[in-house]
Each structure stands twice: as structure tokens, then as C-alpha cells.
Amino acid sequence: MTSPRPAIVWYREDLRLSDHPALHAAASTQAPVVCIxxxxERTPGVRPLGGAARWWLAQSLRALQESLRDRGASFVLRRGSASTVIAGLAREVDAGAVYWNEIAQAPQQRAADQVAAALGGVRTHRSPGDLLVAPSQIRNKENRGLRVFTPFWRRVQSLGDPPKPVPAPTKLNGISGIASDALEDWHLEPTRPDWAGGLRENWRPGEAAAQARLKAFLAGGIAGYSGDRDRPDREGTSLLSPHLRFGEISPRQVWHAAKFAAAEHPRLSSDIDKFLSELGWREFCRHLLYDVPDLATRNLQASFDAFPWKHDTKALRAWQRGLTGYPIVDAGMRELWHTGVMHNRVRMVxxxxxxxxxxxxxxxxxxxxxxxxxxxxxxSNPANWQWVAGCGADAAPYFRVFNPILQGEKFDPDGVYVRRWVPEVKQLPDKVIHQPWTATPLELASAGIELGKTYPRPIIDHKAGRERALAAYASIRNA
Structure with a gap:
């Protein structure tokens, strides 16, 4: 009896073993498995990762490599165009089939098609892997995706539970002696300067960490989620977003775990429903991207092509550095730089x-x-930015201009969040913590603040900024 030819599993944005349909299918054949x-960074249209995401990718690959090694599988790292690399590996090992999970994005689908073409006669096996529901299942009468979240989410829910997650293989047959790049040679992590200290301090990437975080959140953190998720001064969110981003946990796993928790603890059902709707928003943004591949560069509403944006390098730099003079804004931007994330409410602000x-x-x-x-x-990133700007799908009303003072006072009433990230103002009384420029000279002196020196004055007056924004939006509406 001849041994089955090796199976290649192409890892993409799915860096896990459990609920990995492609790995599950390959392992089921009993053939030797080579994971790659x-x-x-060569295939046109595939957006290169940003610096923080590159750091996460390095940690996630290390964790995956260890998990695969424990089960006996080979894990190969190579750099280049996917079609060239995978076709080359298939020739090296005389592969009988190549398995991968699909990504419902046009550039990634093109890359997958190129891989299939380059493989010639080698069998390919594609599985759904990054969504709850395929975009083809949520279409309107014109065969287009939905642009409003509420009917979209109702449609997703009407389809019932997604398939149950498939288990991780307990043992895999690997092949030794296959050349692989060293992860360090990819230079995914910063060195000079090493700005990733805050990321290392706050995160543990990898599938095991993702599973542990979901379990802990559903066991305790989910209670009160509906309200606490808007409070940056509390630990009220799941912090699963980077794990989902890199596929260390799948949306199907999150869905089924949450549904099980709701069945076990009915009193938590409203919080769990809200949590699942946030998973639904991720799904909505991914479906939107499926229909609009240039979502990060093109206004969904063409009227915004005439919007009178200002080119203000100094103001942009102050915003990036967390030096706008508005503590809630500055706190968010500093949290982002240090931890690689920002509380969702503050992201909107x-x-x-x-x-x-x-x-x-x-x-x-x-x-x-x-x-x-x-x-x-x-x-999610471009869809959320377009939502705030008013030019996207299901966009916020153009006249909604968040007041950073009131947002701070409502969602960080005791200034806990601001004091953590903007220590310059931490000695101010609660009543002025979100608007230091209104503090009395004695309050400023007692807090060790000299406006314009130790902490900036607001780079723009809120009322003036709001009026200018409304005028700008009115200009394109009138046009």
C-alpha cells in the first residue's frame, strides 16, 4: 500500500489549530502535513501590515510554531509571492494537495487564485474560515451587500447558528528537513528604537491566550457589558480584537461560546446579545470590504470627494502625539501608542x-x-473611520460632532482613564480634569500645571471647531 502524498496547509490570517477547517481536512487524510x-509583500493589492501588527504577527507565529511542533507537524516560514512560494514547496515535497482557508477580500482571493493556477495539477481544497456567514448569503435584490447594520445583523441571525467549530488535531505527521526562514530574519519586531515595550507588557499573543481571554471574559467580565463597554475607566471589554484579527480564535468559536454562556446564565443574555452584536459589526465591516476592496482610500459616499479637508501637519502631529489639550483625546492617543489598542468609545472621540x-x-x-x-x-479600521466621518456605510449623522469635554465627563467621570494616560493633569480636581483651561490659577498651581508649557492649551476651541465642521459639511450638502 503506497503512502499518501504530503498535504500542505497554507496558513494566512488563521494562526490557530482549533476550528481550522483546512488543517482539519488535511489531517483527516492521514497524509504527512506540512504547514506554511x-x-x-509582493502580491499586488495585499495591504502591508503596520508596525504594531507586524510585532503581533511575530509573537503569534512563534506560538503557532510551538503548537504545531508539539503535534508533530512541520511549520515552514518563507517570504515572497504566495503563488511562487507554495508552488515551489509543493514540488519540493511532491505534495498531493494544498489546503487553505479562504479570506473574503478581493486581493486575498486573487492571491489564492494565483496559487491554485501555479500549482497546476496539484489538488486544492478551500474552506470558509474568517466569517460567520459568506457574503454571498447576505445580498439585496440587486445582489449587493447591505449597507445598514441593523437589517444586516438581523439577516445573519435569521440564518441560525454557524457551523460548530472543528477540533484541533491531536497528532500530525510531519516531514523533516524542509528549509525554512528564521523568523528573526523577517525583522517584524522593532529594534532601534525598540518601541514595543508597552506591547510586551500588555499582551500575550497566540491561540492559548485567546482561548483563555474568551473563557475569562464570559465567566466574569461579560456581566454589565452593555454599559461598561462604553467606560474607558473600567475593564469592561473582551480585548479579543487582536486575537480575532490574526485568527488566533475564530468568530465561530466566539459565537458558540457566547451562546453556551447565555444558555447557562440567562441573566446575562442581554449583555451577551450586545457582545455578539459587536462581533456582528466586525462581520458587517468585512462584508462591506468584500464589496468595496478600496474601502481604505475611497469615500463610500461620492459627495465627500469635494469635502474641504485641511492639510495641517502641525495639528495632525499634535493629535498623533496626544498633545491636543483635550485630556480624553490625548489619553486615547497615548494609550494607543503604548498598548497598541484604544478603548472603542475613545476611538470614536x-x-x-x-x-x-x-x-x-x-x-x-x-x-x-x-x-x-x-x-x-x-x-473594521477604514469602515469605522468612514462611519465617524459620515462618508461611509450606516454612517453617523454629519451634524454629530463629539464634544470631547462632555464625552470625558460622561464616560470617565472620575478621571481615572485620563489620570492614567495624561499624568500631567492627574492632580486636578474631577470637575476640571476634562477641561484644564477652566481651572483656577490656584488649582493649576496646586496641580503643578502651567498651561502651554507642562500641558498644552486646546489646539482649537470646541465651539469654533464644531461650527467650522458644520459649515464644511453644509458646503458639500448644498453642492
Whole structure:
């Protein structure tokens, strides 16, 4: 009896063993399994990772490599165009088949098609892997994706539970002696300067950490989620976004674990429903990206092509560094730089401040987030920026300009979040912590603050900024 020819599993944005349909299918054949990750920075249209995401990728690959090694599988790292690399590996090992999970994004689908073409007669096996529901299942009468979240989410829920997650293989047959790049040679992690200290301090990438975080959140953190998720001064969110971004855990796993928790603890059902709707928003953004591949560069609403954006390098730099003079905005931008994430409520506040108070193009903010977020997602990042700017799908009303003072007072009433990230103002009384310029000279002196020196004055007056924004939005509406 002849031994089956080796099976190659192409890892992409799915760096896990459990609920990995491609790995499960390959392992089921009993053939030797060779797993590969290709750092593809050559295939046109595939967006290069930002700095923080590159750091996360390195840690996640190390964790995956260890997990695969424990089960006996080979894990190969190579750099280049995916089609060239995988076709070359298939020839090296005389592969009988190549397996991968699909990514419902046009550039990644083109890359997968190129791989299939380059493999010639080698059998390919594609599995769904990054969504709850395929975009083809959520279409309108014109065969287009839905642009409003609520009917989209209702449609997803009406389809019932997604397939149950498949288990991780307990043992794999590997092949030794296959050449692989050293991860360190990819230079994914910063060295000079090493700015990743805060990332190392706050995160443990990898599948095991993702599973542990989900379990802990559903066991305790989910209680009160509906309200606490808006409070940056509390630990009220799941912090699963970077794990989902790199596929260390799948949306199907999150869905089924949450549904099980709701069945076990009915009193938590409203919090769990809200949590699942946030998973639904990720799905919505991914479906939107499926229909609009240039989501990060093109206004979904063409009227915004005439918007009078301002080119203000000084203001942009102050925003990036967390030196706008508005503590809630500055706290968010500093949290982002140190930890690679930002609380979701604060993301909306800082984004609104950039595009509305400062009238700086949303694409500038989207690009900064892409480079500094460990959870920078090709769908959610541009879709959320367009939502705030008012030019996207299901967009916020143009006249909604977040007041950074009121947002701080409402969602960080005791100044806990601001005091953590903006220590210059931590000695101020609660009543002025979100607007230091209104403090009395005695309060400023007692707090050791000299406005304009130890902490900046606001780079723009809120009322003036709001009026200017409304005028700018009115100009394109009138046109």
C-alpha cells in the first residue's frame, strides 16, 4: 500500500489549530502535513501590515510554531509571492494537495487564485474560515451587500447558528528537513528604537491566550457589558480584537461560546446579545470590504470627494502625539501608542476630533491607526473611520460632532482613564480634569500645571471647531 502524498496547509490570517477547517481536512487524510506561512509583500493589492501588527504577527507565529511542533507537524516560514512560494514547496515535497482557508477580500482571493493556477495539477481544497456567514448569503435584490447594520445583523441571525467549530488535531505527521526562514530574519519586531515595550507588557499573543481571554471574559467580565463597554475607566471589554484579527480564535468559536454562556446564565443574555452584536459589526465591516476592496482610500459616499479637508501637519502631529489639550483625546492617543489598542468609545472621540474639529482627512487617521493598532483590521479600521466621518456605510449623522469635554465627563467621570494616560493633569480636581483651561490659577498651581508649557492649551476651541465642521459639511450638502 503506497503512502499518501504530503498535504500542505497554507496558513494566512488563521494562526490557530482549533476550528481550522483546512488543517482539519488535511489531517483527516492521514497524509504527512506540512504547514506554511508566507510573508507576502509582493502580491499586488495585499495591504502591508503596520508596525504594531507586524510585532503581533511575530509573537503569534512563534506560538503557532510551538503548537504545531508539539503535534508533530512541520511549520515552514518563507517570504515572497504566495503563488511562487507554495508552488515551489509543493514540488519540493511532491505534495498531493494544498489546503487553505479562504479570506473574503478581493486581493486575498486573487492571491489564492494565483496559487491554485501555479500549482497546476496539484489538488486544492478551500474552506470558509474568517466569517460567520459568506457574503454571498447576505445580498439585496440587486445582489449587493447591505449597507445598514441593523437589517444586516438581523439577516445573519435569521440564518441560525454557524457551523460548530472543528477540533484541533491531536497528532500530525510531519516531514523533516524542509528549509525554512528564521523568523528573526523577517525583522517584524522593532529594534532601534525598540518601541514595543508597552506591547510586551500588555499582551500575550497566540491561540492559548485567546482561548483563555474568551473563557475569562464570559465567566466574569461579560456581566454589565452593555454599559461598561462604553467606560474607558473600567475593564469592561473582551480585548479579543487582536486575537480575532490574526485568527488566533475564530468568530465561530466566539459565537458558540457566547451562546453556551447565555444558555447557562440567562441573566446575562442581554449583555451577551450586545457582545455578539459587536462581533456582528466586525462581520458587517468585512462584508462591506468584500464589496468595496478600496474601502481604505475611497469615500463610500461620492459627495465627500469635494469635502474641504485641511492639510495641517502641525495639528495632525499634535493629535498623533496626544498633545491636543483635550485630556480624553490625548489619553486615547497615548494609550494607543503604548498598548497598541484604544478603548472603542475613545476611538470614536479621537476620530471625530480629527475629522471634524481639525477637518483633517479621515484617511490620515485611518493610516495612523493602521500602523499603530495591533488589531488593525482591513475591514473594521477604514469602515469605522468612514462611519465617524459620515462618508461611509450606516454612517453617523454629519451634524454629530463629539464634544470631547462632555464625552470625558460622561464616560470617565472620575478621571481615572485620563489620570492614567495624561499624568500631567492627574492632580486636578474631577470637575476640571476634562477641561484644564477652566481651572483656577490656584488649582493649576496646586496641580503643578502651567498651561502651554507642562500641558498644552486646546489646539482649537470646541465651539469654533464644531461650527467650522458644520459649515464644511453644509458646503458639500448644498453642492
Amino acid at each position: 506561512f508566507v510573508l507576502d 479621537v476620530a471625530s476630533f480629527l475629522v471634524k474639529h481639525l477637518l483633517i482627512d479621515w484617511r490620515e487617521g485611518e493610516q495612523w491607526f493602521w500602523d499603530t493598532l495591533v488589531d488593525a483590521d482591513a475591514g
